[in-house]
Amino acid sequence: MRRVVVTGLGMVSPLGVGVQHNWDRLIAGQSGIRAIDSFDVSDLPCRIAGMVPRGTEGAGVFNPDSYVTPKDQKKIDDFILYAIGAADEAIKDSGWKPDTEEQAERTGVMIGAGIGGLSSIYESSLLLAEKGPRRISPFFIPSSLINLASGHVSIIHGYKGPNHSVVTACSTGAHALGDAARLIAFDDADVMVAGGAEAAVCRLGLAGFAAARALSTGFNDTPQKGSRPYDKDRDGFVMGEGAGVVVLEEYEHAKKRGAKIYAEIIGYGLSGDAYHITAPAEDGNGGFRAMRMALKRAGLNPGEIDYINAHGTSTPVGDLIELGAVRRLFGADLSGASMSSTKSAIGHLLGAAGAVEAIYSILSIRDQIVPPTLNLENPSEGTEGADLVPLKAKERKVRAALSNSFGFGGTNASLIFTSID
């Protein structure tokens, strides 16, 4: 099997635009969660979210004009805009630019989303009800379709290889990286631009997740306290938006062109709970089997994993089920690994979460430091003996990192990265 390495990283998140900007803020313990002020939330039980900072200038501020002309922005939902922005950074970072037709045909894209253009669907529905079908834009459908993130990136950069997309709710980003790596391993492509994007923070999205009783409702006045995985007072997840995109590349291909190699993707496991549409199986067996499969593929023992980026959404039930599954596999002390949830800083980016968190995991290997679980002030009963990296980042040895993502429908994915040295 061909080896697959990561040669480019790109990110748009509530902590801002740019991987290094994000990482610096994350390690400093800063939060990107705030009160929603861009639309009416007065009648919603959750009024906070991790929102991408937007504007025209300033460090880490997302300016759509940097990527797409104002004319074309109207044809593109925000989740696609974020994907284009993150892909732009990752591609520049990788230095990869196909020169020949054959190279273009060996470069593909696999960027997914959990929900897609929810805002566009919501706005167009209102327009349809108010003004009738003749007012619906011809760009409504292409603006909302999930695979159009991959479509736009391929059109912008001229990539003619596999053009694919993942839709597995909150596991999307992790599945996209894992499946794209397999396309390279199977020799269907040499380079894949892979990741996840989401922009579902709108009235409809908030109302829907709130109806499912999934969101935090007790921290509307203290937004940055809302996402608190493993803490006694956690009361649901906080929605987030953004995109994470990486450039995956066949190892020899990367070496030959002298590319900077961040990490190798050596493990990928996936499973189904076959249990419930929104709740994880009580014994966490789906997550357990995804992690076990990833370890087997990687050829690693649990003791060789030093950092686990948890799915850890800050829901009362989910956090401890995941920790239980990790303990079953790694032992009560996690075999000495540190495990944190970066959702404490950015919220839950749904379809983008797995990709963004994979990037954080890769950076923990690069910098030998693990990001904190913010707001973990009073650890929940049942977390004893596990290093959940409360409040402050921690310098430590990180040889290999595992990143978990679990989604509605009972879909689970685990990725394992190592440095290539």
Place this chain on the structure above:
Amino acid sequence: MSDIAERVKKIVIEHLGVEEAKVTETASFIDDLGADSLDTVELVMAFEEEFGIEIPDDAAEKILTVKDAIDFIQSKSA
């Protein structure tokens, strides 16, 4: 220049993101102003909205240039 022509040109400039100087009366939306087939559908919708008229599909298909649009709208408003 008539008021209708001014308003048509303004819509074309806004929707297609083109410079004012390029929007001559003989300019073709697709050949000269960089529109694709979906852009022209949206452009026709914008004319309908602006002038409070309905442009049937068979008429819309014949609106290929700025002048075509002005002429059609003038005939409707006359």
